[in-house]
Amino acid sequence: MTKTLLEIKGLSKSYPGVKANDNVSFTIQEGEIHALLGENGAGKSTLVKMIYGLVRPDEGDMLLHGQHYMPHKPSEARNLGVGMVFQHFSLFEALNVAENITLGMEHAPPRAELNEKIIEVSNAYGLPLDPNRLIGDLSVGERQRVEIVRCLLQNPQLLIMDEPTSVLTPQEVETLFKTLRKLSSEGVAILYISHKLDEIKSLCDHATVLRMGKVVDTCIPAEETARSMAEMMIGGELSMPTAREFTPGKTLLHLESLSLVSLDPFGTSLANVSLELRAGEVMGVAGVAGNGQDELLLALSGERPTDPSMIKLSGVEIGGMGPTTRRALGLLAAPEERLGHAAAPDMSLKENAFLSARVRQGLSKSGFTLFGKRDDFAREIVEQFDVRTPGIDNAARSLSGGNLQKFVIGREVLQKPTVLVVNQPTWGVDAAAAADIRQALRDLAASGAAVLVISQDLDELMEMSDTFAVLAEGRMSKPRPAAGMSVEQIGLMMGGNLEESANA
Amino acid sequence: MLRLEPRRQPSKTMRWLTPILAVAITMVMGGVLFAAMGQNPFAAIKIIFLDPFFHETFGPYSRSQLLVKAGPLILIATGLSIGFRAGVWNIGAEGQFVMGAIAGGAVGLALYPADGIWVLPLMTIAGALGGMAWAMIPAFLKIKFNTNEILVSLMLVYVAYNFLAAMVTGPLKSPDGFGFPESRSFTAVDSTSLPMVYEPLGMHAGVLVAIGVVIAAYVMMERHLLGFQIRLTGESPRAARFAGVNPALIVAVTLGISGALAGMAGLFEVTGPAGKLTTNFPVGYGFTAIIVAFLGRLNPIGIVLAGLLMALTYIGGELAQLSLGIPAAAINVFQGMMLFFLLAVDVFVNYRLVWKKEVK
Numbered sequence: 001m002t003k004t005l006l007e008i009k010g011l012s013k014s015y016p017g018v019k020a021n022d023n024v025s026f027t028i029q030e031g032e033i034h035a036l037l038g039e040n041g042a043g044k045s046t047l048v049k050m051i052y053g054l055v056r057p058d059e060g061d062m063l064l065h066g067q068h069y070m071p072h073k074p075s076e077a078r079n080l081g082v083g084m085v086f087q088h089f090s091l092f093e094a095l096n097v098a099e100n101i102t103l104g105m106e107h108a109p110p111r112a113e114l115n116e117k118i119i120e121v122s123n124a125y126g127l128p129l130d131p132n133r134l135i136g137d138l139s140v141g142e143r144q145r146v147e148i149v150r151c152l153l154q155n156p157q158l159l160i161m162d163e164p165t166s167v168l169t170p171q172e173v174e175t176l177f178k179t180l181r182k183l184s185s186e187g188v189a190i191l192y193i194s195h196k197l198d199e200i201k202s203l204c205d206h207a208t209v210l211r212m213g214k215v216v217d218t219c220i221p222a223e224e225t226a227r228s229m230a231e232m233m234i235g236g237e238l239s240m241p242t243a244r245e246f247t248p249g250k251t252l253l254h255l256e257s258l259s260l261v262s263l264d265p266f267g268t269s270l271a272n273v274s275l276e277l278r279a280g281e282v283m284g285v286a287g288v289a290g291n292g293q294d295e296l297l298l299a300l301s302g303e304r305p306t307d308p309s310m311i312k313l314s315g316v317e318i319g320g321m322g323p324t325t326r327r328a329l330g331l332l333a334a335p336e337e338r339l340g341h342a343a344a345p346d347m348s349l350k351e352n353a354f355l356s357a358r359v360r361q362g363l364s365k366s367g368f369t370l371f372g373k374r375d376d377f378a379r380e381i382v383e384q385f386d387v388r389t390p391g392i393d394n395a396a397r398s399l400s401g402g403n404l405q406k407f408v409i410g411r412e413v414l415q416k417p418t419v420l421v422v423n424q425p426t427w428g429v430d431a432a433a434a435a436d437i438r439q440a441l442r443d444l445a446a447s448g449a450a451v452l453v454i455s456q457d458l459d460e461l462m463e464m465s466d467t468f469a470v471l472a473e474g475r476m477s478k479p480r481p482a483a484g485m486s487v488e489q490i491g492l493m494m495g496g497n498l499e500e501s502a503n504a
Numbered sequence: 505m506l507r508l509e510p511r512r513q514p515s516k517t518m519r520w521l522t523p524i525l526a527v528a529i530t531m532v533m534g535g536v537l538f539a540a541m542g543q544n545p546f547a548a549i550k551i552i553f554l555d556p557f558f559h560e561t562f563g564p565y566s567r568s569q570l571l572v573k574a575g576p577l578i579l580i581a582t583g584l585s586i587g588f589r590a591g592v593w594n595i596g597a598e599g600q601f602v603m604g605a606i607a608g609g610a611v612g613l614a615l616y617p618a619d620g621i622w623v624l625p626l627m628t629i630a631g632a633l634g635g636m637a638w639a640m641i642p643a644f645l646k647i648k649f650n651t652n653e654i655l656v657s658l659m660l661v662y663v664a665y666n667f668l669a670a671m672v673t674g675p676l677k678s679p680d681g682f683g684f685p686e687s688r689s690f691t692a693v694d695s696t697s698l699p700m701v702y703e704p705l706g707m708h709a710g711v712l713v714a715i716g717v718v719i720a721a722y723v724m725m726e727r728h729l730l731g732f733q734i735r736l737t738g739e740s741p742r743a744a745r746f747a748g749v750n751p752a753l754i755v756a757v758t759l760g761i762s763g764a765l766a767g768m769a770g771l772f773e774v775t776g777p778a779g780k781l782t783t784n785f786p787v788g789y790g791f792t793a794i795i796v797a798f799l800g801r802l803n804p805i806g807i808v809l810a811g812l813l814m815a816l817t818y819i820g821g822e823l824a825q826l827s828l829g830i831p832a833a834a835i836n837v838f839q840g841m842m843l844f845f846l847l848a849v850d851v852f853v854n855y856r857l858v859w860k861k862e863v864k
Binding site: 356368 | 745
């Protein structure tokens with residue numbers, strides 16, 4: 001006999017120009033794993049932020065165990081048994097596990113006692129952690145454990161998880177699911193946000209579907225297909241990338257023993273990375289975050305110059321050139337971090353279009369911005385890539401993650417690059433937008449360009465890559481045809497077992 | 505317990521109202537300060553803000569001083585604001601002001617008593633180069649050794665002061681000056697004297713240059729690639745690098761521009777209002793310009809208004825010293841309050857104060 005844990009009644013929240021949540025109601029039972037589905041900007045974040053006390057609703061009410069529940073701040077929510085694990089971790093790399101956990105507590109117990117508790121709780125839930133290790137030395141999967149254990153120490157009754165698996169290897173995902181199922185069997189409810197519909201299908205008991213801030217559907221994921229759930233989210237038919245014939249052309253990008261020392265004390269240096277990327281080819285580079293992906297992107301975008309001969313574009317040595325020259329020659333890049341790297345948060349979309357497209361699109365003349373041309377290009381990106389925004393005058397910060405990602409990818413694709421390098425092109429992006437982005441990248445390759453996709457999302461790489469390589473601890477495996485590789489094989493390679501590729 | 509909570513959406517209107525609010529609070533608190541010194545606060549505030557315009561005897565002179573004082577402030581603040589928008593904090597404009605005056609002045613003295621309209625432009629260029637060279641020291645150290653430009657540029661102010669003292673008692677001392685620590689008068693010779701364009705408003709050639717610089721700075725920041733790169737660097741250094749901006753170049757360019765403009769302002773000061781190089785010709789324009797830049801929201805038009813306002817407090821302050829005997833230090837405090845309250849009001853625009861009981 002299950003009891004209702006949280007009842008959400010008619011929550012509404014408006015921001016200037018947009019109704020983020022409109023009369024949202026649903027209930028979560030004790031011990032239930034409840035999925036929240038929706039496209040980017042459907043209102044999922046706003047909803048969970050209201051439950052977690054980060055945002056106050058304009059209207060509506062919530063009941064926790066039948067009692068009125070309306071937290072003013074996260075610490076209040078935590079005290080009442082609601083915990084949340086964010087997509088972006090809030091951990092300090094230079095502090096150890098226990099110190100980071102202490103920071104989130106209002107009345108932290110003495111260190112020895114806390115250490116014991118961390119070990120006890122983390123082992124009980126199959127997430128072993130050493131309280132004395134530095135966060136900077138932990139893998140992304142382990143960092144997530146810290147966040148989860150931090151919540152579990154507060155004995156939550158409801159755990160909110162935002163995109164928890166987007167950064168994990170398949171093996172780590174399995175471990176996480178075991179933990180979540182164990183929690184659920186102990187009566188802890190889990191509100192689970194993910195864009196990976198297959199996961200939701202295997203993990204969640206119920207799902208609530210949001211579209212444009214409203215609850216449009218509910219379902220039992222086990223009885224649906226990933227496709228049918230995706231269609232509920234977008235309220236229409238999902239376009240899947242079409243299969244493509246791959247005939248490699250001449251080599252466009254040639255990396256030869258590319259080495260780069262990381263400037264980040266917790267980063268990974270690149271060691272002897274070599275590959276050949278041919279016209280028409282989409283090469284997927286898999287790997288767990290922090291294994292040199294950022295460094296690879298910086299080396300290719302030109303932000304970190306290398307030896308001239310290490311990088312060749314159509315035979316020209318470009319390793320020593322900066323981003324602007326590389327762009328002029330046709331090598332473009334889209335970094336992982338949308339806000340603050342690929343785009344300047346407080347600048348308008350117009351200025352962000354100008355940011356990387358100036359040279360190739362001729363958006364300035366003798367140093368002076370051609371405003372008309374710049375605005376036209378920004379508008380073209382917004383229209384062709386279906387970027388949902390009130391206008392190109394809006395700041396990049398005001399867009400939802402998925403929409404900004406579409407803008408960033410669109411900005412590079414529309415410049416017709418010879419070679420495009422993208423890092424995590426669909427991270428935190430909903431199914432429909434992700435499908436669009438993948439399709440755009442494949443279309444680009446079909447038109448004769450070469451695309452290098454760095455990603456941690458194996459399904460994505462399997463779906464779109466012609467060839468496949470793994471980056472582990474700064475070293476890269478020999479690229480090989482993607483067809484015929486199993487997810488398990490790749491998962492092992494991602495864990496650092498690069499021989500898997502050589503032997504197979 | 506009192507706590508500051510960040511506001512989700514700081515109001516845009518408030519951002520522009522804060523300077524006005526800061527000025528208002530400064531008036532009130534300044535009044536309190538003057539009252540504590542035994543003065544009638546209303547009279548003091550009236551003397552500082554209104555008498556420079558309307559006083560029967562002092563009015564005409566004060567009005568002519570407004571642009572004389574606002575000119576250098578606006579010129580320096582415009583340069584500083586360019587750096588500030590890139591996140592390059594040049595605090596040593598005062599030193600660059602002094603070095604520009606020395607460099608430009610030295611050229612004039614070397615040519616003395618040459619005649620010709622090319623003398624003053626040559627001195628102006630030398631002044632700009634002198635200020636720029638002085639600013640290049642913190643720029644070089646920052647680029648090469650990642651030193652903090654705030655500290656280096658600030659400390660170089662005091663080096664510049666001492667260099668000035670050495671110059672006016674040594675190589676640049678006037679041979680006809682009866683041993684006083686000062687240079688020859690620049691205003692005594694037409695070719696080295698800053699021409700006055702419109703006497704009743706005190707509009708000398710330097711003011712015209714300042715207006716031209718404000719317009720040029722606006723165009724550069726809003727329409728030119730360099731301005732875009734400067735703003736981008738300040739907004740998001742990583743995005744700037746991605747866009748192909750060379751951070752070292754931005755440091756050098758912004759410090760160079762602000763140094764050159766401060767140096768130029770210094771030269772205009774000694775060839776105009778001050779008349780000659782002395783140890784006390786720098787009256788702190790280089791520091792006050794920092795307040796002007798922030799009070800003007802780092803925006804060229806805002807800086808013009810803020811420059812005029814600060815000039816007013818200088819002139820009104822002098823009047824208050826004259827007629828009420830308020831010490832100069834109190835006027836400095838009054839000017840400092842303006843920046844203090846601007847920053848304080850800014851905090852409240854971005855945060856709200858909440859009273860919270862400790863949760864047990």
